[in-house]
Amino acid sequence: MGNLDADMAAVALAGALPPGFAAVPAITLPCGITVPAFAVARWLSARGPDGRILLSEAAPPWVCIGYHAARQACALAGYRLLTELQALAIAYDIAGQAPNWTGGTVGAGRLFQGLHRGRCAGAQPACVDPLDPLERRWHVLSNGERIHDCAGNAFSWVFDDVQGNVDGIVAHTFAPHSPTLATAPGTPMQQGLGWWPRAGRSWWGRALARGGSWSSQEGAGVFTVVDERPQAERPYVGFRCTLPL
Secondary structure, eight states: OHHHHHHHHHHHHHTTSOTTEEEEOOEEOTTSOEEOOEEEESSOOEEOTTSSEEOOTTSOBOOSOOHHHHHHHHHHTTOEEOBHHHHHHHHHHHHTOGGGBTTSSTTSSOBOOOSOSSOSSSOOOTTOOOSSGGGOOEEEOTTSOEEEOSSSSSEEEEBOSSSBOTTSOBOSOOOTTOHHHHOSSSOTTSTTOOOOOOTTOOOTTOEEEESOOTTOGGGOSTTOEEEEOTTOOOTTEEEOEEEEO
């Protein structure tokens, strides 16, 4: 009853969320870790005229921003940066929903990978509909909520609360049982799942970014994770905000 009560409470609180946020139910990952319910921005963060975070489907994602600056922007707005466990919870929930698969049932065809085929010149606002139906940008969660650009369009910085130190920067190698490596229901570069490293890989001192860009091709996916220098300001890396429930 505990998990059910928590999910019901999350649904009730969802109605009081700020505009632009969707509720994510509590998710138990295959490793046994339960990620508590939280709220996530429906779109990648944009930058408003005042230089602060703007949540809008009509504005392009805020890219060319480093990891530490993205964390600071979230804090100034009263939000938090998406964490690694939260990103995995979203991806795992997405993978379990039939509408997110091209074949119409879980495991049939491929997971939708968003904008990833290089047909754009840069990261696009969420309101831009792709010409190719296989580049559909939204995914549905188990509670019916929709979020955009969890795969493709632009990567999202994430705070690594699995391999990371107190600042969310990777601090040790990827263990075989790490949730980062052991959550996806398949192997890298198959069925639109995306790409992730092998066990033993060391990205010490780097920051994680998830999802993919508009030109990542088969490397885009909800389970895709790459490393970047925390100070790097890439035109293909943005960020996503969260709130606790």
